Amino acid sequence: MKVRTMLIFILTALLLAANAAYATEHLLCVSSQELKGEQTVASCVAKGERFAVVDAYGIVHILTPEEVELTRAFNPKALEMRAFGMQYAKLAPGVAPMVLPRFGETPYNSELERDYKKK
Numbered sequence: 001m002k003v004r005t006m007l008i009f010i011l012t013a014l015l016l017a018a019n020a021a022y023a024t025e026h027l028l029c030v031s032s033q034e035l036k037g038e039q040t041v042a043s044c045v046a047k048g049e050r051f052a053v054v055d056a057y058g059i060v061h062i063l064t065p066e067e068v069e070l071t072r073a074f075n076p077k078a079l080e081m082r083a084f085g086m087q088y089a090k091l092a093p094g095v096a097p098m099v100l101p102r103f104g105e106t107p108y109n110s111e112l113e114r115d116y117k118k119k
Contacts (some may be wrong), residue, residue: 014075020113023095023096024056024094024095025053025055025056026054026086026089026092026093026094026095027041027051027052027053027078027081027083027095027109028051028053028055028086028089028092029041029044029049029050029051029083029084029085029086029087030050030051030052030062030085030086031048031049031050031085032044032049032080032085033076033085033086034085034087034088035083035084035085035088036084036091037082037088037091038082038083039083040079040080040081040082041078041079041082041083041102042072042079042080042085042103043055043081043083045068045079048106049083050062051063051064051068051083053095054089055081058081062064069086074098075095075096075097075098077096078096080096080106081093081095081096
């Protein structure tokens with residue numbers, strides 16, 4: 001009985017881990033499909049490359065320049081990732097999760113507060 005319960009628990013944990021791996025969104029280059037991690041997303045964006053967010057269901061959202069800049073402001077780690085084209089989508093890592101600020105603090109407040117303390 002205990003062995004059976006333990007096996008069910010382990011299988012459930014493995015299934016949840018597998019689903020979490022497939023549930024990530026990928027940031028893929030749509031203008032240069034042969035990228036295979038040689039450059040970062042930020043360096044490709046600086047060259048004028050266009051990127052899209054592809055979710056686990058294959059739904060694609062092409063990012064506008066304004067969305068790229070907002071992503072840079074709120075989640076700079078996403079632009080530090082290695083860039084992959086659509087051809088190598090299976091090799092691309094998931095988008096880095098956003099680091100949330102402390103309660104009552106926005107990303108801009110923390111920067112202003114840090115700069116104020118320096119003075």
